[in-house]
Amino acid sequence: MTETLTTANPTFSRRKPGVLGGALIVAGSTVGAGMFSLPVVTSGMWFGWSLLLLLGVWFCMYSGGMYLLETNLCYRPSDSFDTLAGDTLGRTGRILNGLSVAFVLYILTYAYVSGGSSVVSHSLGMLTGIELNASFSALLFATVLGVFVVAGAGAVDRITTIMLGGMALTFLGFCHGLLSSADSQTLFPGLPMTETMPYIAGAIPFLMVSFGFQNCIPSLVKYFGKEPVALRRAAIIGTLITLMFYLVWQVSVLGNLERDAFPAVLAAGGNIGHLIGALEQSGVSLGLSLLLQLFSHLAVATSFIGVALGLFDYIADLFGFANDLRGRLITGLMTLAPPTVLAIVAPNGFLAAIGYAGICATVFALIVPVLMAAVCRSRGMNGGYRVPGGTPRMVLVLLFALVVLVCQLMNMAGWLPAFGS
Template identity: 30%
Template sequence: MAASKQSLLGATLLIAGTCVGGGILALPVETGTAGFLPSILTMTLAWLFMTLTGLYYAEANLWLSKGAHVMTMASQLLGPLGKYASLILFLFIDYASLVAYNAAGGTLLGHFFEKVFGLPIPRSTELFLFAILFGSLLYLGTKVIGRINSILMAGLIAAYAALIGLGITEVKASMLATLGFKHAPIALPLVLTTFSFQMIVPSLTPYLNRDSKAIKKAIIFGTSIPFAVYLIWQAVVLGIVPIDALGEAFTQGSAATEPLRIALNNRSLMACADAFAFFAIVTSYLGIGLSLYDFLSDSIHLPRKGIGKIFLSALVLIPSLFFAIVYPRAFLVALEVTGGYGDTLLNGLIPISMIWVGRYVKNLQGPLRIWGGKRLLIIMALFALLVISIQTANFL
């Protein structure tokens, strides 16, 4: 049965919402030294790669019975090795993302205390307070977090619109003319994380009645919306903040709103930048935290009540808080690692391997077949290996 237009719109927005999160705050910092045009070319490569791997997940999911999720898909198509690799990578991506957002959220909280109360607080205290204030919401359960997240998402959209609307008048076209192409590849690992949505594809196929055309449209349109959002955001930040300031933010591991706040001499814009950063970080933190909470609950069979809820919340919050405190550049480093290793493997090489095995080893047939054949699969795999090598070189 064909999916309704309402379902298609819902699926498209769900994909877009999954992509757009706290990673947007790192984009201009990571790509700033390359310049506007090179950063857009980097984004285009990441968008194409992640859109295609999302389509690969959809093709593979439609081979299997209704309700098959990533671990089931990996187990049936790639065997025990694929299953356990997917499990480890899922945990790796979620924990690394929580480290990043805890680090950025703590910094924001520190600015708030200093601005409102004139009280500077140590970095470790900032991070601890953020984890307690927002991490404790996990204890309240999915329904409460869902309602809170809806309000925060509305705030995120409003803050973005206000920031772009006010900021566009401050953009200097000459600052968008920088062409540092040699710096562009370094940003690829992080840029991949800003188009990460593949884990929800198995949930979308039944939502869209396994309608292959609707699934394909939802993925393509759903990733195109973030691309447009990032394009405008990049133009505003790179057109306002000097390259030296972005370079300093990169060294410190700060979010883009930090140098943007310094570059602006406009209280309204500064308030919008702070609000945008807050909503982007908290929505991402809650969404990923809830995903990890549910996953751990199902994996270790702990009840979501009483002492079980407390233990699960601690299991989500304490490791991410520890690494956020230990690493001063945790925000950027954690996102780079998530993209450079997590996304290139779980959202790259694994779906590519699934398609290769399904099409050319098991000869599986389904209602959706993504174009390109073996040649494109090889190119995609080589691209994933290139990103892994870039991330490894960044560490050396």
């Protein structure tokens, strides 16, 4: 079925933003520190199942983003996610959506502080022999990078541009080395389905979070204007870039680390430093190890700054804090203090935090977009784009959301098998 697209609004046709630039915004909002969780959480089911699961999760998350785009195009380009939810789902829907967004931003900020402290401690220990306390590493990481968040979007834009360039170069460098040494028998060891299938359910929430790009859809609509063709292309290219990154990453790690090496990583908490340490013990060269560590520093720093800035702006808007030095310092304290304190108390909660984020991310990334699009269609609103597939596709996305919620709740209750335990 073809997707319904109409002519773009001429108001925005004088100088069109590039589709590639929009695609990079989408990819940049997804690819980051969260990718370090993928080999760890898929180690039980291993590479074959993880490949199929990545494709399925990509489709459902892309669909969720397109339902949000369909809704967003029915309103003014400047209208936010909060405005869309309030008008289509009422006050209750708006509050539920707002709470889910706030929780996800807070828990992911904590996850990236935890991950950042892990790689800082690991790198310092390897290069200097200094064993830095995990709690002190968390405080150091959050304080140094928090300066850029408080400084504002301009400072974040400059430092993020530099770090993304470094991420691309280091990713290509170490993946080239890891891919050349990847073993096909390690990737496809011929494990029986009865041994791998039980671990599929536990990985689904983590994969869902790794494809979350819905938060940038309103920004893209504001940037492009009502340009349905360009926006859809930017979204699909950006999410496919993300999918390609993840597939290369999975081959690079799972092709070099035996499945038996992962229970120890999981037992230690599954943090970024633990995975890097396992790769180093598998025999990768010092050069590749240094590239991998540099990439991990850049990835976790970029992810932290991006999520923390979104949380900073959300809090400033919610409480109406002034944009002066005092107001920004208060906002910065409310943004960074809770996740940093939690990272000091529980320094190895990287994997658990991403799993918890899956619960609320399901609400604003999948459930709310489908419901908003359904309301807009029932009102006869048409912004120039309609996601194909009709009701069956909507039902599929909602069923996927239900599966994610059930899987994560079962994870939290300890009802799903844990690999290596």
